[in-house]
Amino acid sequence: MINSGVLRDHGLRVTGPRIAVLDAVARLPHSDTLGLIAEVRGSLPSVSVQAVYDVLRTLTDVGLVRRIEPAGHPARYERRVGDNHHHVVCRACGVLEDVDCALGSAPCLEPSTTNGFTIETAEVTYWGLCPTCQALPARPADDVGQP
Amino acid sequence: MINSGVLRDHGLRVTGPRIAVLDAVARLPHSDTLGLIAEVRGSLPSVSVQAVYDVLRTLTDVGLVRRIEPAGHPARYERRVGDNHHHVVCRACGVLEDVDCALGSAPCLEPSTTNGFTIETAEVTYWGLCPTCQALPARPADDVGQP
C-alpha cells in the first residue's frame, strides 16, 4: 500500500480503514463523509460510519487531508494540502472546485487590520454559479447555501 | 421605531419580533441565534425560538443582516451589509471580529481561474489566535473549529 508509509510518517498506526479512507479522499476529491463512506465500503464493506468520521478527523488533525466546510453544506475533504489554494462553491447546486490563489503564496492575504490577532491562515471561498446552473432557468426556491 | 421603515422598505411586514431582532443584531454584532434570542427576550419575553430563526432567515434573505458561518461554529449575524469586509476567527475561543478588506472594494478578489463559474462574492476568513488566547498557555484539547 502506497499510503502505509505516509500514515506511519505522521505517527499514525496503519489500519485498513485509514488506508481506505485516505485512498478514497484521493480518488474522490471534495466529497463529503457520506460519499467517502460509500467509496470506502467498495473495498471494505464492513467499516462503520463512525470509523470514517474518526479517521477523517485524525487525518485532518495530522494534516494529511484538508477539511472544507462551506456554509450550509456538510464537510468535504481533499488530499491537496500544504499549497495555497481556495474554492468556488456553486450557490445553486453546491458543487465545489479548486481555485488557485490569485495572489502569490500562502498565506496569500494580509488583512489590513488584525485587531491584535495572530493570523495563521486565510481562507477564501468564492460563491457563484457553476456553468451548468448558469444555463438553467432561475429557481429561487432551490437555492442552497450562502445567499 | 427607527427600524419599521427599513423593514417596510424591504417589502416586509412590521412586527414586534422583527423590530426586536433587527435591533438586537445591531446592538450585539457577531452573536449567534441563541444569544440573539436572549437579547430579544429582554424586550419581548415571549418570542419563540423559531420566530427568531425565521426572522433571521427573512432578514438575511432581503439583505438586512448578514449571516456568518465559520466552520465548526453556529451561525452569527451582523448588521454591516453591503460593504466589503471580512472576518477573523479565533481558533481557540471562537471569538470573531471584523477585518476591513485588504484590497479595494467588493468583490475584492478575482480568482485566477474561475472554471467557468460566475463569481458573485468572495468571502475571506482569517483564522488565528485572539490577543487573549495568545496570552494563555496552549491547551490543545480545548481547541475549537478549524485546525
Added chain:
DNA sequence: ATGCTTTCTGGAATCGTTCAAGTAACGCTC
C-alpha cells in the same frame, strides 16, 4: 507470542436548525 494501547463497532445522544399544523396579527380595502 504477550500485553498495552489505540482504534474499531454498534448504538445512543447531541447540537443547531428546520418542518408542520394551528392560531394570531399585519395592513389593505371598504
Added chain:
DNA sequence: GAGCGTTACTTGAACGATTCCAGAAAGCAT
C-alpha cells in the same frame, strides 16, 4: 375603523451531520 386575506407567529416534533460512549478487536513494541 371593522372585515378579510395573507403572512407571521407559537408549540411541538423532526431532521441531518456529527460526536459520545462502552466494549470488542487489532496494531505494534517488547
